[in-house]
Amino acid sequence: MPAEPLAPPTRRHDLDWIRVGAFMLLILYHVGMFYVPWDWHVNSPRPVEALEPVMQLTSPWRLTLLFLVSGAATRFLFDGFARQGEGGARRFAGSRLLRLAPPLLFAMFVIVPPQTYYEVVEAARGLGVADPAHSPWLTDFWVKYATASGGWCDADGCLITPTWNHMWFVAYLLAYSLILAGLLAAGRRFLTPIQAGLERVLKGWGLLVWPIVWLALIRLALAPIFPVTHALVDDWYNHALSFSVFLFGFASARSEALKAGYERLRRPALILALVAWAGWAAYAWTWRAEDAVPPEALQAAMRLVYAVDQWAFIVAVLGYGARYLNRGGPVLRYLTVGVFPFYIMHQTITVVTAHHLAPLGLPLLLEAGLLIAATFLGCFATYEAARRLGWLGLLLGVRPQPRARRARRLEPLAAER
Structure with a gap:
């Protein structure tokens, strides 16, 4: 196996920090939901319409950024296996299955069901059921959930269970990783020309322009036909978006030229991003009514603005990260591993806590503060528990570390992502 010719095997602390920040931002976003x-x-029961433009500030790009940095993390992980000799792609695929499949399955049958439970409770109340928890709707709830026999339907459709809800990201990441492993099994020599080609095409302002062209094309061509479903099998616009940026993150992770390009373009990118957000948020606000139908020409224009x-x-975040987030340390080492169990648990904690806080009628700011605090505390508690469960910690996204390695406080491998 040839040595990696493109860059020395150094860590990208900026990408580590960005990944941690993106997951933390996702927690706040789901509280906002x-x-x-x-x-x-x-x-x-007290919705805040004025919060919508704030939510639109991150809605178009937060998950796209996560797929990009996940692709970059995957590159460092694969390179570690490749340096061990032949069979790197096979070991990489096995690592991804071990790290992603157990928490996905565990979440679908243990962590996610409370989200469905309280969704059914609130839907039943909306239909006039006085005590949903003791109604036939929720009798033998888990059995109905696990066997897809709940019959939980209303005018908007039926709940399909078992479901992965927010864990769709993990399901997609697993699928993309296994597809990538199949490509890598044919050899990794193509990585060198691909990175070199990206550096040529994305030189200068191309780093800002050409990805926008790609994102606009797939949004114009696919989004109207294939709305986002998170169902894996029919989510073609989402795949075109998420898989492409995942592969881009994988191919470009070691490029110092592209890293320098992000840093150079960070200010104009931020200005352009804020202008685009203002346009998109104004559009979403103006046409927010359920029965609102914007003109087709305006919809097409807004798909470009969205891209x-x-x-x-993303360019602004990566640029400012490259400029200011190049240091590691114990906090980053702790959080780099911790954000996966945070992701696994956070939405269930938010849903359950929010459902029980709402009837108290607390002032909104106090209620929201308590909800945020409870979510983060629950996530930290989950992480600390998972670190002490040995191999069972895999169910919550934490792989046990050998004692000698923990004592040396080495940087966590990208496999801990």
């Missing part, structure tokens, strides 16, 4: 008047698992918003914010 309780308060905006958008359909979610549970909704506040500008997506990539310009």
Whole structure:
């Protein structure tokens, strides 16, 4: 196996910090989902419409950024296996299965069901059921959930169970990783010309322009036909978006030229991103009514604005990260491993806590503060528990570390992502 010729085997602390920040931002976003008047698992009886533009600030790009940095993390992980000799792609695939499949399955049958439970409770109340918890709707709930026999339907459709809800990201990441492993099994010599080609095409302003063109094309061509479902089998626009940026993150992770390009473009990208956000948020606000139908020409124009918003914010985040987030340390080492169990648990904690806080009628700011605090405390508690469970910690996203390695306080491998 030839040595990696493109860059020395150094860590990208900036990408570690960005990944941690993106997951933390996702927790806050899901707390916000309780308060905006958008359909979610549970909704506040006191929705705050004015929060919608704030939510739109990150909605177009946060998950795209996560797939990109996950692709970059996957590159460092694969390179570690490749340096061990032949069979690197096979070992990489086995590592991804071990790290992602157990928490996905555990979450679907243990962690996610409370989200469905309280979604059914609130839907039943909306239909006039006085005590849903003791009604036939929820008798033998888990059995009905696990066997897809709940019959939980209303005018908007039926709940399909078992489900992965927020864990769709992990399911997609696993699928993309296994597809990538199949490609890598044919050899990794193509990585060198691909990175070199990206550096040529994305030189200068191309780093800002050409990805926007790609994002706009797939949004114009695929989004109207294939709305996002998170169902894996029919989610073609989402795959075109998420898999492409995952592969881009994998191919470009070791490029010092692209890293320098992000840093150079960070200020104009941020300005462009804020302008695009203002346009997109104004559009979403103006046409927010359920029966609102924007003109087709305006919809097409806003798909372009959405693509500008997506990539310009990502370039700004990666650029400022490259400029200011190049140091590691114990906090980063702790959080780099911790964000996966945070992700696994956070939405269930938010849904359950929000459902029980709402009837108390607390002032909104106090209620929201308690909900955020409870979610983060629950996530930290989950992580600390998972670190002490040995191999069972895999169910919550933490692989046990040998004692000698922990004592040396080495940097966590990308496999801990």
